[in-house]
Amino acid sequence: MQTFEALNAETLPVRLGSYAVLTDRIGSAADGWTVREVGDGNLNLVFIVEGKKGSLIVKQALPYVRLVGESWPLPLKRSFFEYNALVRQAERDPGMTPEVLFFDREQAIIVMEFLTPHIILRRALIEGQRLPKVGRDLGLFLARTLFRGSDLAMEARKRKEDLALFADNVELCDITENLVFSDPYFEAQLNRHTTPQLDGIVAELRADRDLKVEAQRLKHKFVAHAETLLHGDLHTGSAMVTPDNTRVIDPEFAFYGPMAFDVGMLLANFWMSYFSQSGHEKAGDREEMRAYLLGVVVEIWDVFRAEFAHLWRTERKGILYQAALFENRGDPLGAEQALDEVLHAIWDDMLGFAGIEIHRRILGLAHNADFETIEDADVRARCETKALKLGRHLAVNRHRIHGLAEIHALAERLEKEIVW
8 A cells, every 4th residue: 555645746747657558648757747736626636747749637636625624534535436437427428528547546546638628617608608519418418327327227236236336435425415405504614605795595595494394305315316326516617618529527426316416416507607697797798698508408408308218218228117017018108108207206306406506506615606706796696696596496396397498487587686
């Protein structure tokens, strides 16, 4: 066992320069590697390494939460789960994740393809970029990874073995279970929000019995419904994009949970981007951008449903809803009825998870740049207030919401609402 040692720009070429898988890709370290630390996330070190032949990414987990510091220890094994999730996602939706070149479990290092000229999707949306392919790409990714990682498609023994493997990602699940589902709804130590502007609505939400009960029901689903292998932290900061290409990154929170979780987390971040746009209008009106964002939500959901249905009809080889009970007995309509019920359950839970994700990104520890980059606190708080109201509606009324058109009509009304 080697003692863990965090990389830095000076030690990285010395420690990794002898590995042929790296030197074949970018050239010899002796010829000079340029190393830049670019990690801006909450947990890890990330380096861009450039040599004479090319570039790559080196990612290393730290034994603590980088956002907080050494007072919050975190096991290095999370890189093992990220590596295994990337391998499975690459099999289930080829071309949608960066190519993994090297993994060192003891040092918690993953070396992977450097995505260029890609930028983080969240940054693109803040800048007002309208990307034509991102909705379809992400809808397909959701359907393919969630369906193919479940008992609908996998051989039962392999899925149970995989479930046992990812069940050990305990500490990162604990972060989600507390920071997402519980902490925003009481005065948790690490919470923060735009104050004093949001103090009133924060007090209302924390006194809202229906909302807190619903948040705990969704937490119950998160911990108890091991339906499929999830990305676990899928948001607009977990995708890198160009106008023609989309890639999904950072699945270190991967575990077996409810299918709707990834879908809800992702759509919530597009809804938050929608409400943040009025805080980014220095360079011009963002009305077209707002319309684009609602259109992307519709496209992601429509593509997800269509691809999930296609996989249901062509790849349903697992132990659930077996063809022996339906198609093989001349009853294809029975399989279609079951499909409708499965998709409806995903819809209901997706809305709930989306609402909770909106709340935790505004009231909890880990905020997102959509709102945080709005310098004027009053403007930021107005944007956040509208998002919080939508989040509450999604979480509490999810069983009575019949379509995205209804949600988007409410979003448009909230956007026009004068706060204070």
